[in-house]
Amino acid sequence: MALDYSHDPSRDDKNLIVHTEKPFNAEPNPKDLISNFITPEKYFFCRSHGNIPNLDEASHKITIEGINITTPKRFTIQELKTRFEKKSIVMAMQCAGNRRDGLHKVKHTEGVIWGPGAVANGIYSGCRLKDVLESIGITEQMGHTATLHVAFQSVEKCEEDECYGSSIPLSKAVDEFGDVLLAYEMNGAPLTRDHGYPIRIVVPGYIGARSVKFLKSIRIQDKESSAYYQQHDYKILPENVGSIDDAENYWSITPAIGEYNVQSFVCDPPSGLVDVPILANAQPVKVQGYALSGGGRSIQRVDVSGDDGNTWVHAELQSQPIAERTSAYTWSWTLWTAHVHVKAGVRLVSRAVDSAGNIQQEFPVWNFRGVLNGAWRTVKPTSVIEEQ
Amino acid sequence: MALDYSHDPSRDDKNLIVHTEKPFNAEPNPKDLISNFITPEKYFFCRSHGNIPNLDEASHKITIEGINITTPKRFTIQELKTRFEKKSIVMAMQCAGNRRDGLHKVKHTEGVIWGPGAVANGIYSGCRLKDVLESIGITEQMGHTATLHVAFQSVEKCEEDECYGSSIPLSKAVDEFGDVLLAYEMNGAPLTRDHGYPIRIVVPGYIGARSVKFLKSIRIQDKESSAYYQQHDYKILPENVGSIDDAENYWSITPAIGEYNVQSFVCDPPSGLVDVPILANAQPVKVQGYALSGGGRSIQRVDVSGDDGNTWVHAELQSQPIAERTSAYTWSWTLWTAHVHVKAGVRLVSRAVDSAGNIQQEFPVWNFRGVLNGAWRTVKPTSVIEEQ
Known part of the structure; x- marks a missing residue:
């Protein structure tokens, strides 16, 4: 069934280059992007996989369940705001496909052909996922089991799956210094619908795909999320994989991306x-x-x-x-x-x-999904047609 | 005063290529290096900055002092072994100068001209620094102050400084998942003198220079170690710095290396x-x-x-x-x-x-101290004289 985009929010106040309207994928022009250290929402890229849900903060609940949780726990947004300390972090949100256009010039890639604007720097505020998990008995010590993961699901209906889903290692979620937030504000204001209202996960240092918007549920489990966006996307396929058919043999043996590169x-x-x-x-x-x-x-x-x-x-x-x-x-x-x-x-x-001495290379190493392009800018030296 | 190397341990049982005898710096040949997943001591590179102290485990004490510690605390090795849980980790120990020879071919670098053998994979066992610090009131929460550091000093007299000294951020030291150890064993046996007997710090994921041997003291302080090895070495100087004189203008504005690259x-x-x-x-x-x-x-x-x-x-x-x-x-x-x-x-x-999508580049970006060479192997294509 085709998704209904007729109730998506108005984007009249944004100043973005639109790649696709349905779902809404758009990025700022490069000069606007760097005109502020903290990116105003009008210049903040939008990455959607489906239509934007229209949720009511007062009635919305998130569920937490899974390993070591005997009965599922539910939290309203109000409970998250009042029971747990509020923390704010300045964090770059970057799509794994940022600068896909550079790899797409080498050879066809699958995905939205982002220029350099699928990144932004926001102030996110909310409660720490760690604090919420600890309140229901999920301890830091459990993070030592390297096989445990925290899976997130959204309310959003998606083009490729029933809803948006993704996961991170439990160790990242419960690390005192991991700063994974259940965020309800961006840049000091409530999240807007395009950016995950009323609540989203933000996972600093990781690709944006792990920062699930319109959060509905959290599950502690002994494997990664089985969602499309964890298993069949956001992986660096080797260079010899050049088609959707080839990829079928590689998805299960290729790690999902967490942290991004320089x-x-x-x-x-x-x-x-x-x-x-x-x-x-x-x-x-x-x-x-x-x-x-x-x-x-x-x-x-x-x-x-x-x-x-x-x-x-x-x-x-x-x-x-x-x-x-x-x-x-x-x-x-x-x-x-x-x-x-x-x-x-x-x-x-x-x-x-x-700070670890990683350095950008001149020549891109192409991958079919066009993710994590960290090479120097590719531009045709005899023209002014640029990467984007 | 020249250091006295006459009491250095025998190295008859090692199978290493010796770069310098005094201090002792040596690495295995490349084929030996990869002949075991866990590197036996005879193939384990040795990196020394001075003569090897001859310490007595029974009488040796370490001191912990500094911010939030009213009176300095002393621990014997026996106390560390009995009061705190023993943890073992498999960890690659890599000198920041590993593969310096590749950069030295581009242009003169300062330092021991290591080949590819200044790395090894050991099993280190000891107590967690985090546990010892917590026992004297240094909490995980103090790690949020990004300006606090843990400085280490060795007993060793060094060529460039009074003793070997270095530091790491407090956040790394107290992180539940940081695995910084006060190690007293390597590969299931007591540390040998060349590898830090009776006790050393091991800092996994960081360059070897931070894993201070022959540990004498630990200090919580509001700045990095002021030792030579933190301030005037183990930094990636920019390409335009080509001499010791040039470097003088850059040491204080160039960050010290912690984590290493791919x-x-x-x-x-x-x-x-x-x-x-x-x-x-x-x-x-x-x-x-x-x-x-x-x-x-x-x-x-x-x-x-x-x-x-x-x-x-x-x-x-x-x-x-x-x-x-x-x-x-x-x-x-x-x-x-x-x-x-x-x-x-x-x-x-x-x-x-x-796992973060960082990839080795073909061409090295030279730096004066020849650290963190992560480029492809450089080899003269018309000869069999190789990098090392």
Whole structure:
């Protein structure tokens, strides 16, 4: 049965490039994306797998059940708000398919052909999943059993499955420093419908696919979620897998993605090229972009090149000040600015180094689902048609 | 005053390539290194910064002091063994300088010119630092203050400083899943003198430099260790820093390394080349090596190429079985085997992908101290003289 999108919210106040209307998938233009350290909702990418449910916060309940829980527990949003401490974190939300367009240029990929805007930096507030689980007897110690997972399901009806489902290891959920939230606010206001109203999971340091919106249920179980979005999507298939048929032999033996990789992008100039001739000895051009890494790793350096990677300058970094952090790890993105000598029509690229010394490679290693593209920007050097 | 190395232990039972005798720095040959999943001590690299202290377990004490500790606490080894639960973990110990030789070929680097053998996989046993800290009132909650660190000092006199010193964030030390140990055993036997007898710190997922041997003191403080090995070494200096003088301007603004990056290496054939002509349609050659990543990330795939990176096959992985793991994260290395068609004199390379999608790049990004070289193997394609 086709999904009914007629009750989706209005998006008149958003300023996004729309990839698909039904379901609604849209991203900002690159310059808007980096115009704020905390991304306003109008520039916040939307990733949907179905129509947007129209839920009532007052009556909505979430259920928690599974291993070590004898009878399912139910919580209203009001209970979550009043019984548990509120925590806020600044966190980059990044779709695993961010910059899929770069891999799609190499060879056909399956999925929404995102440019560099399927990432944003939000302030999420809510209660810690850890605190809620502990209140019903799920302890930190249970996280040592590496085979236990926490599965989430949404109310949302989806194109590919009955509802949206995904999971994370229990260890991440109960880690004192994991900061997994049952979030009811973004940027200081109640979640909007497009971003998961009335309640969503946010999993910092992980791909956005694990931050389930319109949350309906949580289950402690001895395997990953069996949902389509855990088992048949969001995996880095090896290069030899080039079709949906090939993929069938690889889904079950390929790990699901959790943390994401090191990433950066030149957002201004948005084309990644300067298309007017620059005189010799001209002033350097101001170049700006973003950088981030998964798993709580910070960005230690961003190098920027105006001559296709032959020479590099260091960007000035705008990171979240450590004094303002409410977490032991870095969940926020970093914005950066560099002043670079450029030539007309020559590729402008950035290369981030994260705190573990991971560094972006020049050449993408293609994968069929086009996920976790962390290579340098690919741009046709003889034109101003850019990656996106 | 020159250090006295005359009381260093005998190394007659080791089978290592010696880089320097005083201090003793040595690594196994690549084929020996991967001949066991758990590395026997005779093939375990030794990294020393001074002479080896000759300590008495019965009288040795460690001191813990600093923030939130009113009077310094002292523990004998016997107390650590009896008062706290014993935990064992399988953990890759990797020097940040592993494979420095690859960067040194690009341009001069400072340090011991390690080949690919400054890594090993051991079973470490001891008590959790977290448990010991909690027994004196240092809680997990204190780890949320991102500015607190745990500094370690050794008894060892060193070439560059009064003693060996280093630090880690307090959050890592008190994390339920961090598995930082006060280790007194390696591979089921008491630590040997070369490996830190009678007690050392082991910090899984971090570079070996943080796993301080011959431990004397632990201090909770509001800044990193001020020791040479935290402040003037083990940092990824930017490419433009090419001398000790240049480095002086960068040490204080460059982060100290904690977690390491994704890594793999072809250890057999050790040259990275097959130097006899292979007939067309010949059987593929068996190629073996290791792979690992920092921060608890597992290896999800190793690709191997017999034609200098044009085509790739997937290696079969030997990872620690999840049922045998005592930790939520992956601290062990992975060994791998592939069968690859090769040509005489053409580079054999491996490329690992970790669980966060980080992937080894072809070309190294040089740094003056030659740390965290995660690029593909560099080998002169016209000779059999290999990286090491």
